[in-house]
Amino acid sequence: MTSTALDLTETFSDESSFYGDENEQARLEEQVSTYNIEPYWSEYHPRLLSTIQNELRAPSTPKSEPSDSAMPDQGTDDLPSRLPLNKRGANESVTSFLARLPPSKTVLPGKDPWIWARGKANLTKNLESRxxxxxxxxxxxxxxxxxxxxxxxxxxxxxxxxxxxxxxxxxxxxxxxxxxxxxxxxxxxxGVIVGKWMLFPSPSEVDSTWKTLVTAMDEGTIRADAKVAADNASGSGQSRLICVYTPDFEDKKDVKEVLLMLQDQGLFEPRNGPIFYKCDAYTLLEITSKNEYGLKASLYSSRDLLK
CATH class of the missing domain: 1.10.287 (Helix Hairpins)
Known part of the structure; x- marks a missing residue:
């Protein structure tokens, strides 16, 4: 073995100080063992330009293929093979979008099992610039x-x-x-300032709830963006999460206005119990209802704002 090869072997061996002293190595090993990659795959990766470009080229993959009558007919830009994998196409009708990606049947690949619908609020800039x-x-x-x-x-x-x-x-x-x-x-x-009202329809009601929401968003009667969990996002028989986004979680007036819009469309009934609003900041830090910090996971409840 040459002198150079020997030097490199010694430099990169486990006993070498190249990686730092024992305390530094222990610190690095702890960081690796506790690092959570889920926020990257669930929030950041889907909004990368490369991911978006790939989705625009990829075909959708619902469990059951929609009929020909459900496909859009606005031109070649909306051919099924060119439609976004998990969101409504730019010129796609609401009817076609709902038939192509029904939440109750759609299975999405990867670690981002969400179906997105952009509304009049158009929070894309808020989500991508943060x-x-x-x-x-x-x-x-x-x-x-x-x-x-x-x-x-x-x-x-x-x-x-x-x-x-x-x-x-x-x-x-x-x-x-x-x-x-x-x-x-x-x-x-x-710039992590968006937040969302959370709805939890049952599997049997998720399609109708999502249809009501997306239709109202398209008509402008609900000013928000939204996403719904696809069929592979949770266990069988569990409620599906629908997130209805607002641009700024500290804009309490706007948060309440969107809540009233949801109520007007019958998407929640106060007599059936409250719904809750959570900021994305807490979602990214994985602060749940039973967190060890004693923080209140939801910022607002419908019961408090509708008093």
Missing amino acids: DEATFIRKGTELLRAFEDTLSELRAAHDKSGAKTTAALTRKLTPLRRELEKNIFALARET
Whole structure:
């Protein structure tokens, strides 16, 4: 073996300091083991120019092919082979779109099983211009810093021998408010400002609910963009998620107006219980209803806004 080959072997061996000391290697290994790629595949990858171009060239793949009468007839731009894989074509009629991609039967490949419909709000620019990578990185840092502080406070509380958690709660409440404030400020800074009302129709009702919504969006009576989970997005028999987007989660007036539009179209009935609004910022950080930070996962409920 030559001297150069030997040097390279030693440089890149597991025992080499090329990768840093033991602490640095442990830190890097922890980052790799805890890194979550799902936000990239579910939110960022579908909006890359290369992905969009590929979708425009790819045929749709519903479980059952729609009849010829369901296909658009507006010209060669809307030939089935040229229609977007998971969204309505530029010149495609609502009838054709719904027949081609029925949520109850459509299976989409990859890790983005959503069917999109663009409405009068046209949030494409908001979704494509935001810096998701920076938001996720810095947002994760905020959450980890809060976790560290939380651990320290809990350890001190346990050591004090206090019989109740009242003192700990008093310390945590302002910290949670500060965390929420910092996440929202970061969302504004990186352009991650859209949010959505969430509907959960049953599998037997998802097609009719989606039809009502898309038709109202096309007519302008619901000013929003929306997506619905395809058939392979959840387990059999589970409710389907429909997200109805607004441009800015902090624009409470607009959020309420879209809610009233949904109510006017019969897409939810207050007597059947509330629906909830969540910002994409929390979705990207995977802050769910049972998060360990004590944050309220939904920003608004229909019950609160309709009081």
